[in-house]
Amino acid sequence: MSATETVFKPGSYKTDLKPVWCPGCGDFGVLNALYRAMAKLQLEPWNTVVLSGIGCSSRLPGYVATYGFNSVHGRGLTLATGVKISRPDTTVIVVGGDGDGMAIGGNHLMHTCRRNLDVTYILMDNEIYGLTKGQTAPTTPTGDKTKSSFWGNPEPAVDPVELAIATGATFVARGYSGDMKMLTELIQRGIEHHGFSFINVLSPCVTWRGETQYGIIKEKLRSVPEDHDVTSREAAMRFTREKDVVTEGVLYEVHEPTFGDQLEAIRKKAQGGKPEPSTKEILKTFYPTL
Amino acid sequence: MSATETVFKPGSYKTDLKPVWCPGCGDFGVLNALYRAMAKLQLEPWNTVVLSGIGCSSRLPGYVATYGFNSVHGRGLTLATGVKISRPDTTVIVVGGDGDGMAIGGNHLMHTCRRNLDVTYILMDNEIYGLTKGQTAPTTPTGDKTKSSFWGNPEPAVDPVELAIATGATFVARGYSGDMKMLTELIQRGIEHHGFSFINVLSPCVTWRGETQYGIIKEKLRSVPEDHDVTSREAAMRFTREKDVVTEGVLYEVHEPTFGDQLEAIRKKAQGGKPEPSTKEILKTFYPTL
């Protein structure tokens, strides 16, 4: 069956590896939404790369039948940069947890936003370190007791959406793993977006934050207002540091040259239509020019 | 002479180490403003710690006669956390370059802002890597040619002020090394501020960005409007990503519990007025409780 005839269904992207996630984990929802978005876009598995760091959430690439790489803690985006820049034709999707993306990987997130690398980044936010069994994450609410904060978390939480907007992401959305329809759409739009698309997904950890998370989120959940101007940074910022509500949807989307576009422009300029110089030609520039 | 009688003049804080900076470097201005601010506050050298990472700017602690530590690239704030938390009575000042603070050290900056650690951080922003001889920094304008960007910098620049506000700094100011009076005041206010104070100082690198930087900045420089509400995050954000002007002054200042306050509260709660448990008492908790 040749590539052009193939029709990919959500199930086409499944591998035969069984997810290690706990029953009820929000990450199942993210995986399913991703399968669906990929099918909607008919992504060719051999031209798609899914990368991650380490964490429960970062196990996801093992379950997607594309090229996949579950790398090391916090570094998913650094590998994604290498993949996307060196092979611009591939669709690159990066996933990871709040700890992976905002604690150890925070610097890469910030700089990848800034560069507007054309990849889609799904931050699976469960407000906890799942894989290592329940320590405080950068998104854990202040005062919450965790394995590593016996007396309550002394730190204010980060809002990933705020950070992404402030550091230059050109597509910023918030989703919820319990809202499959919306999440599928957000992922689809994120992949379609030309530039860095950041999707903060509330994905409850039932084991270390409890089953009640679903209820808490559902209670607060609302969609982004119809009249919201997604091109306004100021307007988008209004949906950050929310307390009583959780706003789902695309919060920000603008179009800027991507990092790949910029590097391509440099290549054009550098080559000036001329063929690639050979090693010898390069070496010749080291002759004294007297 | 006992501590209480001493009067510290700016010169009291000088060491006998000669700065390695190029003639005309903006960092001299920062150093002098710091000396003055310290004298205004009569900081006791033995209760003051100045830390940094690596870079031209990070050489500064060697020139201040307090406890000083020119550590490794990007990590000044991590050491400062150890100093301030373990010895809360000291005044802690951290300095560094745009590369040190925003590239390799970006993650620490972000998280130290968030924790609201009670230290003063002076980012000496020269839009370039000075010490390593002129490579692109996160604040180098897009398109500028540098040693490492032969065809022009392909990346958008960060606005350090925006990042600091978005990630939770409670005092954010912008200064200019050519405006000694204002800079002295900003540093003084930053040190006085209880919480993380972030001072972005435009400090030209005459060697790799050229002498013209002074002129360019002076042209654009303006003071923060009188009626600016420093407690408004939204208002402060208006002074970010500025193109045609450079706004000097305190842009944002709010009061929140510091990281040290939070940890102190935890200690209080944990101790509950009881004396410290001995090793034996701690060990006893490991007897089976049947």
Next chain:
Amino acid sequence: MPRSDLTLALVGSGGDGVITMGDMIAQAGASEGLNVIKVEAYGPQIRGGESSTTVRVSGDEIFAQADFVDILVVFAWKDFARFKSEIMVAPNAIIFSEAKDETEVDGADLGAGPEATWIKVPFIELAKEAAGTTLAKNIVTLGLVSELFSLPQEPIRKAIVNKFSKKKAKVLEANLKGFAAGIEFAKGLDTDLSDWRLEYTPGEPKLLMSGNEAAAVGAIHAGCRFFSGYPITPSSEVLHFLSQWMPMVGGSVVQTEDELAAIGGVLGASFAGVKAMTATSGPGLALMTEMLGLASMAELPAVIFDVQRGGPSTGLPTKSEQSDLWQALYGSHGDAPRVVLAPADVEDCFHTVVDAFNIAEEYQIPVIVLSDQNIAQRSETLSMLTLSHEVKERVTPAAGELEDYKRYKETPTGVSPMTWPGIEGGQYQTNGLEHDEYGKPTSMFLVHEKMNAKRYRKLRPIRDEFHFIRRYGPDDADVGILCWGSSKGPVKEAVQRANARGEKVAAFVPQVLYPFPKHEFEEFLKEIKEFIVIELSYSAQFYKYLRTFLELPEGHTNIVKRSGGKNLTVHEVEEEIKKALPQASTKREVLV
């Protein structure tokens, strides 16, 4: 004939309560003064997957998990599959399994011989009938095994009461019924298992701790008042424990954004005069190596507690291995002296951490403590009496030393007077650049050479002052074994068994790996005829390290190394002894 030493393994999946069951047996054993070692293992599933607990209880001293399980309880054979190569039963083991589970099991796969006893138990049915819920399966099992094997039944009952007393009275009642049902079922069994009864004399209660807990207590004992760390398996329990206790002793715990910040925090606190530590595992230590060099250069005390797991990369995060050694010894750029210690059991975790602080503070040098998953996460009984250790404090410079204060003054030991913020007149400016005695940066070769020599000079007095070594077996042994870390347990047990057989076998276990106790070891080498070095590292990191400074007996050195992922067994060591002994008897000359 009853026995003094018994190992039970319990296998199930999430909800089966096998971990609770193991805890209760361990607690009951400890409260009766028995010696207990308990380990847990899990499948890859984060929750609800396969889990197992293996408890060894003994009236005699024990040093490791047993190689073979005497009593195996399996709720579902499909869960057991995950642990097949990890849990081996004795040929004559007693194997209980759920009556409803009809899986065909090949006993040979588990290590069982024809002499094994297979008993089907209707755990589900018993639990449902007696307690009204299948959840009580584990409690039924406790009744069963305590009755059959004379495990401390009263303490186990108390543990059950304890656990369920916070819940509704009905729940406790139901569970006690389940417990009784298990006992009843045992009494009704017609197989004679009296040979498997545990016989022991009850004694004073013992502490039950893991290596990570012992290390954390050691840190507090040593005066550590600043801890910064980033969670990582299998070291996180140190962070967890300290997050609770450190504030109670007036200290601080910072969970940092990453390991770079963790070691940075430690160096900052140490610079500020406060004893400080971090805890991590291989991947985290890798990230810390740049700043370890800074600690060497700026001569800062620092304690880095590293719990080894299987590598490389993410590797086998929940399994033990001894492959962080090279990284600990050599993993920095430049010539960066540090000290490497290694605990060999839970108790050692306490002592090596205190020693680490003593060395770090006295010699102003980073000290890495290399623990491993095996000792870090197993629970072991300890006596309170063994857990004390002298603590040294950092010395403030004498007043005279502050005149023309040289932070890096040349001295015979390499140790210079160190001040810290708050000490008036002690101000100095330091850095990671090469510097002169005042701390001023320089790039002069002569200063560099002098300062390298100064920094390395410290290692000699450290070696002379600290020699935490364990030695087992007779002085004039035919076969001498060298090992480190958790390998000690099986080695010690194998040596004792060999000695009991009249074989002259000895073992040498250094807790200080660098600077290595060369003298003592060479003495040891002199006495023996055949030498075995044992470690769990595929590339034989320990053996190769030894070669860098020792002449190992040519033709008489047996290198025993393999990957981690499975703990060393007594059997493996015994096999090596068996191979080495005849070599020793044919060659009589003294080695070295």
Next chain:
Amino acid sequence: MPRSDLTLALVGSGGDGVITMGDMIAQAGASEGLNVIKVEAYGPQIRGGESSTTVRVSGDEIFAQADFVDILVVFAWKDFARFKSEIMVAPNAIIFSEAKDETEVDGADLGAGPEATWIKVPFIELAKEAAGTTLAKNIVTLGLVSELFSLPQEPIRKAIVNKFSKKKAKVLEANLKGFAAGIEFAKGLDTDLSDWRLEYTPGEPKLLMSGNEAAAVGAIHAGCRFFSGYPITPSSEVLHFLSQWMPMVGGSVVQTEDELAAIGGVLGASFAGVKAMTATSGPGLALMTEMLGLASMAELPAVIFDVQRGGPSTGLPTKSEQSDLWQALYGSHGDAPRVVLAPADVEDCFHTVVDAFNIAEEYQIPVIVLSDQNIAQRSETLSMLTLSHEVKERVTPAAGELEDYKRYKETPTGVSPMTWPGIEGGQYQTNGLEHDEYGKPTSMFLVHEKMNAKRYRKLRPIRDEFHFIRRYGPDDADVGILCWGSSKGPVKEAVQRANARGEKVAAFVPQVLYPFPKHEFEEFLKEIKEFIVIELSYSAQFYKYLRTFLELPEGHTNIVKRSGGKNLTVHEVEEEIKKALPQASTKREVLV
């Protein structure tokens, strides 16, 4: 009697133009087909501080800087102080200094003997008079020295024309006048310096390159099309060069936020099927070690070019040292195989980088190339002819291999078929966890052991296929020297001098450090009687590494090690040879 080999050192401070002067002499020499080695050095001042340039020009082959400077030009003695221990003059050197500078100088401090010639030159005055600006001091000097010592004067004049032709005509004119004034002044000198004239036969122009430039060209030649890096002295020139040239060959350069991202980018690109490299120095390599382990585990080709500088920590960032070796070999957690290569001169930088790519791509393993500041930043003449090297491409799996595709299939060489994005049907999911042949995560001991063995198995064929070794001196030497990296230069020169004296001395220089060319080296050892190992590392990293797998001749091994910060000199090597030779003649048996 004129000479074929001359070394000039020029010392000044910012604005004195000594660096330009050195460049022009080097360029002129290269254009005449002379052999040139040029090094620069600076004080701590970023700009405007002390600077020096030392140029050796020779009609003969040369391999290193000369130990001693024949001709020294000092514009201000206070600037010279900074270089005192670095720049030593020959006892009979010619020393020019500014007439106005009245500093008292003790010749012995510089190495000058009574036979030295001291000449005061009114550089400032001459420049002002002839060119109207003191800025032309350096051009005056060029006139002076080219005239006195027969340096290629016409090419130097052309270099001047070149440099100033972009400026106003007046500026060029003034400088040419300055040049003439220098020549005039030389002609007027009554000291006879004819013994110091350089005599040579002009030849074809040579390339003039630094090691970092050669490495960068090597990378492009090898097919590298992705480079990510973070600037660090003394490796940044690789980034600089590639930022210009990589886009011209269709590739990409990413300056990352830190070294973690740099190695991450390389691994990503490599996973995507594109040859990729990063360049760094010790502190950066320290930060990369975690991800180096990932490369070992996921079996990704990767080239890490590390330029060593003085350590530990920030250390001596502008000076050479050989102390990143341990970190390169051992600096990761777990058993993480990699390959370590080491260029010994500028030309080698090209070749080792191409070899690194060839090894990385063929064997799917990370390759670290350990250069050092000495060869990285010096300019050296090269012949175009020597700069070619066969390039290997990554092999796409055969169609059949994609059925039931096993990314980590067991093979005799340890190398498995590797696909990359874009290859239909080649999809696989990988990770840094231990995994089976398909790449599926596992924590099973047996798989771990098998996979460790697979990953390490590659080292043997690599050793058999790549043996880039240099060997100097006779086969039946009395004294054999082993060294690596930039130490080669002085060692080779010392060996040649010894051989010229009839002494039987040989040297062995491996460019592949790991896996070490053990066979070849043991052959070498067999032939010699006394063995010397030389390195610039205080803790003797290379010697200790050798001990891990080699038996070095007992009682006949001379360990020569010291800190870096000053390059090895021929004199030092000769002293060691002198000490070793008598030992060799007294003991006749063959070693090993």
